[in-house]
Amino acid sequence: MxxxxxxxVETFPTxxxxxxxxxxLTAVSLVLGTIIGLVFSLFKLSGSRVLRGIANVYVTIIRGxxxxxxxxxxxxxxxxxxxxxxxxxATIALAIHNGAYIAEIFRGGIQSIHKGQMEAAxxxxxxxxxxxxxxxxxxxxxxxxxxxxxxxxxxxxDSSLAAFITMEELFMWAMRYASSTLEEMKYYTIAxxxxxxxxxxxxxxxxxxxxxxxxG
Amino acid sequence: MLKHKKWSLILTTMLTGALLVTGCSTNSDxxxxxxxxxxxxxxxxxxxxxxxxxxFNYYDTKTNELTGFDVEIGKAIAEEMGMEPKPVAxxxxxxxxGLKAGKYDSILGSMAITEKRLKExxxxxxxxxxxxxxxxxxxxxxxxxxxVTKDTKIGVTISTTYEEEARKYTDNIASYDSDNKALxxxxxxxxxxxxxxxxxxxxxxxxxDIDIEAAGELLYTEKMGIAFRQEDDDLREKVNxxxxxxxxxxxxxxxxxxxxxxxxxKK
Numbered sequence: 092m093x094x095x096x097x098x099x100v101e102t103f104p105t106x107x108x109x110x111x112x113x114x115x116l117t118a119v120s121l122v123l124g125t126i127i128g129l130v131f132s133l134f135k136l137s138g139s140r141v142l143r144g145i146a147n148v149y150v151t152i153i154r155g156x157x158x159x160x161x162x163x164x165x166x167x168x169x170x171x172x173x174x175x176x177x178x179x180x181a182t183i184a185l186a187i188h189n190g191a192y193i194a195e196i197f198r199g200g201i202q203s204i205h206k207g208q209m210e211a212a213x214x215x216x217x218x219x220x221x222x223x224x225x226x227x228x229x230x231x232x233x234x235x236x237x238x239x240x241x242x243x244x245x246x247x248x249d250s251s252l253a254a255f256i257t258m259e260e261l262f263m264w265a266m267r268y269a270s271s272t273l274e275e276m277k278y279y280t281i282a283x284x285x286x287x288x289x290x291x292x293x294x295x296x297x298x299x300x301x302x303x304x305x306x307g
Numbered sequence: 308m309l310k311h312k313k314w315s316l317i318l319t320t321m322l323t324g325a326l327l328v329t330g331c332s333t334n335s336d337x338x339x340x341x342x343x344x345x346x347x348x349x350x351x352x353x354x355x356x357x358x359x360x361x362x363f364n365y366y367d368t369k370t371n372e373l374t375g376f377d378v379e380i381g382k383a384i385a386e387e388m389g390m391e392p393k394p395v396a397x398x399x400x401x402x403x404x405g406l407k408a409g410k411y412d413s414i415l416g417s418m419a420i421t422e423k424r425l426k427e428x429x430x431x432x433x434x435x436x437x438x439x440x441x442x443x444x445x446x447x448x449x450x451x452x453x454x455v456t457k458d459t460k461i462g463v464t465i466s467t468t469y470e471e472e473a474r475k476y477t478d479n480i481a482s483y484d485s486d487n488k489a490l491x492x493x494x495x496x497x498x499x500x501x502x503x504x505x506x507x508x509x510x511x512x513x514x515x516d517i518d519i520e521a522a523g524e525l526l527y528t529e530k531m532g533i534a535f536r537q538e539d540d541d542l543r544e545k546v547n548x549x550x551x552x553x554x555x556x557x558x559x560x561x562x563x564x565x566x567x568x569x570x571x572x573k574k
């Protein structure tokens with residue numbers, strides 16, 4: 092135990108830096124993923140058959156294939172056409188991947204708002220877009236915060252796959268230490284602790300947001 | 308009603324598929340058993356490798372079986388010992404832990420004999436000699452290892468001796484899970500240099516049809532050995548004897564020439 096704590100402290104500079112990369116990767120990709128998700132949820136609910144079709148194809152393909160496959164396709168596959176580099180390849184893959192799930196979360200949230208709300212807003216003279224922005228989305232958002240928070244936690248942990256396209260984030264350092272010392276249990280436990288702490292911090296933030304939204 | 312029909316159709320298809328698959332595997336199982344029953348039941352010798360280290364060990368895309376120099380040497384040794392060879396592919400990162408945990412009997416996968424590894428495992432006599440080489444893209448500013456600075460991005464395979472070597476020269480390391488990926492990235496211009504086995508670099512680049520070149524002399528030479536659990540002295544001695552036999556009988560030379568056009572047991 093003492094030995095474990097010693098290692099935990101000694102590796103802090105490395106793992107701490109790696110954790111920052113994990114957070115950066117997660118934050119940027121989830122912001123992008125949320126935007127993508129919102130846009131595609133509106134596509135799915137739109138009156139246009141073409142937009143609905145595009146959204147359906149996107150969600151089907153992305154939800155139907157593993158993230159690691161998408162990651163390798165973007166990083167190793169696309170390089171002959173365009174090179175995003177390791178950070179942006181990972182970010183784009185995570186954003187597109189999470190976006191598909193977030194689109195469904197948004198769609199569910201929007202559909203859960205009673206039709207009467209939209210009808211009332213329209214009868215007050217609001218356009219469809221304005222009613223969506225002012226009336227529907229704020230109420231829908233309140234309802235989807237728990238589901239969205241859940242998806243963000245999944246996104247944070249899935250960012251570990253970026254190690255396989257050479258990102259020097261938490262899992263990469265865990266693999267490096269583990270394979271050079273052969274103390275696998277120790278280093279994967281340490282990496283696990285970092286993820287756990289990050290998830291706990293995040294859960295706390297989501298919880299506070301929920302409480303604030305409940306009040307407002 | 309229509310819905311029900313659709314579902315039952317899907318279910319039937321899936322079930323039939325599942326039955327077919329299990330049916331096939333049962334068949335091959337019983338065939339294996341029959342094969343084993345025909346001959347004297349040979350003891351198995353399993354040896355691990357990454358399976359991503361062409362031309363030493365890799366999957367033949369036609370047969371989907373492991374092949375390469377390491378595999379053929381393993382098979383020749385097994386034959387000499389009167390055992391049934393069983394090559395196993397496992398991620399390089401974690402290969403020693405797998406050996407210690409008893410998941411296979413040996414590691415026969417171009418593992419260099421190092422002080423650090425000797426603390427964990429025992430090695431056979433060296434079965435080939437090679438060395439670490441710096442590779443660059445044609446027209447690179449890097450001509451020898453002295454041109455590498457702290458910012459030079461070097462690609463290596465994770466948990467290899469080359470990764471440790473690269474760390475001496477640069478802070479900017481990209482760790483891949485195979486040498487072929489690292490070499491491909493060098494050709495694509497994503498890393499400035501790659502350190503890997505000289506033979507692997509030269510032969511893989513030819514095979515993959517990518518344009519890279521060796522920069523400078525060998526960084527150091529390496530002796531490759533077959534790794535065993537430290538308590539497995541009997542097996543190690545048996546393998547050493549068999550290795551000596553195939554070197555003397557010319558079998559080793561035959562395999563070496565097939566892959567490298569020369570005898571790689573010598574420098």
